[in-house]
Amino acid sequence: MRITLTVNEAKRELEIEPGETLLELLRREGYKGVKKGCGSGDCGACAVLLDGRAVNSCLVLAVKADGREVVTVEGLADDEGLHPVQQAFLEEGAIQCGYCTPGMVIAAVDLLTHNSSPSEAQIREGISGNLCRCTGYVKQIEAIKIAVERMGEGADD
Amino acid sequence: MAVAHVKEYLRPTSLEEVLTSLREGGKGARVIGGGIELVLFSPPDVTTLIDLSELSLSYIKENEAGLAIGATTTLTQIIEHQTVAQYLDGVIVGMLHQVASPLLRNLATIGGSLASANPWSDVIPLFLALDAKVTLFDGKYHSIPLSDLYPTRSHLSGSILTEVLLPVPASGTAASFHQFSRTGFDVALLNCACLVKVDAGRCTVVRIVAGGTPRLGAALPAAAETLMGMELTDETIEQVAHVARESADTRDDRRASAQYRKQLIYVCVKRCLQEIRDRLAEGKQ
Numbered sequence: 470m471r472i473t474l475t476v477n478e479a480k481r482e483l484e485i486e487p488g489e490t491l492l493e494l495l496r497r498e499g500y501k502g503v504k505k506g507c508g509s510g511d512c513g514a515c516a517v518l519l520d521g522r523a524v525n526s527c528l529v530l531a532v533k534a535d536g537r538e539v540v541t542v543e544g545l546a547d548d549e550g551l552h553p554v555q556q557a558f559l560e561e562g563a564i565q566c567g568y569c570t571p572g573m574v575i576a577a578v579d580l581l582t583h584n585s586s587p588s589e590a591q592i593r594e595g596i597s598g599n600l601c602r603c604t605g606y607v608k609q610i611e612a613i614k615i616a617v618e619r620m621g622e623g624a625d626d
Numbered sequence: 627m628a629v630a631h632v633k634e635y636l637r638p639t640s641l642e643e644v645l646t647s648l649r650e651g652g653k654g655a656r657v658i659g660g661g662i663e664l665v666l667f668s669p670p671d672v673t674t675l676i677d678l679s680e681l682s683l684s685y686i687k688e689n690e691a692g693l694a695i696g697a698t699t700t701l702t703q704i705i706e707h708q709t710v711a712q713y714l715d716g717v718i719v720g721m722l723h724q725v726a727s728p729l730l731r732n733l734a735t736i737g738g739s740l741a742s743a744n745p746w747s748d749v750i751p752l753f754l755a756l757d758a759k760v761t762l763f764d765g766k767y768h769s770i771p772l773s774d775l776y777p778t779r780s781h782l783s784g785s786i787l788t789e790v791l792l793p794v795p796a797s798g799t800a801a802s803f804h805q806f807s808r809t810g811f812d813v814a815l816l817n818c819a820c821l822v823k824v825d826a827g828r829c830t831v832v833r834i835v836a837g838g839t840p841r842l843g844a845a846l847p848a849a850a851e852t853l854m855g856m857e858l859t860d861e862t863i864e865q866v867a868h869v870a871r872e873s874a875d876t877r878d879d880r881r882a883s884a885q886y887r888k889q890l891i892y893v894c895v896k897r898c899l900q901e902i903r904d905r906l907a908e909g910k911q
Contacts, residue, residue, distance in 0.1 A: 598727025
């Protein structure tokens with residue numbers, strides 16, 4: 470069956486199987502920033518934005534994305550540079566092996582889009598669906614706090 | 627592929643079409659909301675998916691009967707709704723924040739949470755304690771107490787769950803929910819929801835529900851009966867928690883032992899009732 474969706478602002482018409490997941494479709498189409506981790510919604514490595522909300526793409530049927538907008542980590546940066554969350558992760562060293570990073574960044578972008586001044590507890594809850602086996606989460610939380618500040622400054626302009 | 631045996635995907639635009647597709651699809655047809663469980667468990671007998679997302683069932687409405695929530699409303703949409711945040715001191719939002727992760731709550735629907743009847747569900751015990759009602763459509767609309775849906779779910783055969791209604795709380799009512807899990811994200815080892823209505827200092831309505839025992843959330847009538855007509859004091863709370871522990875039918879599974887769960891029920895009931903007492907006291911000021 471055919472579906473039409475927007476991936477990172479590009480309209481795509483794709484042939485899919487009805488039982489295929491969004492994760493399988495996106496990786497097949499070359500969006501390798503979307504990682505397969507557990508495949509059961511536990512680790513968050515496969516997170517993408519679906520109509521602006523972060524979801525585990527391993528548990529979303531590809532057909533459910535028909536007519537909707539998908540943003541992967543590849544779609545966050547623009548001509549002016551990285552997304553503030555990506556930039557803060559980079560500067561803070563909130564990465565080690567990097568496998569969880571795309572999903573973690575996507576979850577943080579959802580959080581900051583819907584809550585411009587989250588508390589630390591809310592930041593922790595915001596990334597509670599994303600497992601990181603290397604870093605211990607401290608630097609990610611610091612990075613997200615920095616992104617909050619910068620995005621707040623941008624909003625004042 | 628994740629769900630390889632699925633051959634057909636339907637997205638009907640009317641409830642009548644859903645029923646027709648269900649009849650035609652027979653045993654292989656499955657209704658999906660967020661579709662999480664379908665992908666996760668990939669049941670081999672499912673060949674046709676009937677997606678409810680085009681039925682305009684994503685809504686939260688306030689009417690004279692209470693808060694009506696459409697079946698395909700996501701848990702995140704409920705958390706972010708201002709009226710829900712005010713319902714009984716935010717007890718629903720407080721519970722939903724403990725369900726899975728934000729990523730999963732963006733997908734999971736309230737209809738799916740109630741219809742799939744997972745024994746570890748946090749939603750079901752609280753909604754049972756709140757005396758929620760569900761609307762089913764089988765060609766006509768029927769409203770039944772949520773408690774009638776379980777444990778068999780026979781009402782769902784040939785029906786679609788379209789809405790859940792949380793009744794307007796009577797004055798002097800407070801509710802509370804507590805759960806234990808190994809991590810913030812894991813399913814509950816045990817959860818408990820209580821609702822109490824107090825008239826002139828005496829408890830006149832009491833509902834105590836425990837879930838993840840490890841079976842589906844169910845009322846603890848002996849514990850509720852102990853509190854009826856009594857005042858909420860340290861002594862009565864202790865007594866009720868004790869009866870809850872003794873009367874609850876807990877079992878062993880790979881997550882926890884029956885004995886440990888009994889102790890968790892005691893602690894959960896106690897915390898719930900203490901919180902209810904505090905909330906009622908705050909409400910009077």
